[in-house]
Amino acid sequence: MSKDKTYEPKFKRRRQGKTNYAKRLALVKSKKTIVVVRKTTSQIIAHAIKYNPVGDETIAMATSKELNKLSFYGTNNTPSAYLTGYLLGKRMNEKEAILDIGRRSPSHGSVVFACLKGLIDAGIKIPHSKEAIPSDDRINGSVLAEYAKTNKDKFASYEKAGVKIEELPIAFEKAKAEIDKVKPTAKKAKKETKKVEVKEEIKKDVVKEKKEEASDNE
DSSP states (O other): OOOOOOOOOHHHHHHHTTOOHHHHHHHTTTTSSEEEEOOOSSSSEEEEEOTTTTTTEEEEEGGGGGGGGGTTTOOSSHHHHHHHHHHHHHOOSOOBBBEOTTOOOOOOOOOHHHHHHHHTTOOOOOOOGGGSSOOOHHHTTTTHHHHHOOGGOOOOOHTTTOOOOOGGHHHHHHHHHHHHHOOOSOOOOOOOOOOOOOOHHHHHHHHHHHHHHHHHOO
């Protein structure tokens, strides 16, 4: 009886659509700090991580919910994303990184790129396209404040948090000034003395993924 495999299942996270191993491999090969930005239904979450064969190490993090302590209503919109990135950047010791937006399709002007802009303004060097960054009036909340003039009922949560939506740009600048006082809290990741080898299984999965994409395009 033949013992050859007729079908080899992909990794669990690949099957679940959570991880693109081709992108993952490129991020690991960069040997830079990876900034992971995710948007949920209520907040922006950003982590600065270092690759480790036994599991990624989080060296710093920030969420938009933390902005509530700075008299700013932190949610999942553009101003909140920028300030979250700015806060994470101030907490980081490493000054070079690479952005990980997961399986989300890159869209110019999206909140993940607002977070990226915050990181850059905090002094972190990250490869990017200037065209992807949202405009200043979207980042500082001017667009939301203008929209709220005729749709104030949609911003009741801001009023409950003690933030007047029409004064959002002012609250934004105040929160940014408070973040400027933040000092780095992340420990510098130790330099690896041994060359990090990527698991052969990941390499195989990447090859499979490319073959499947090629066959789909035929």
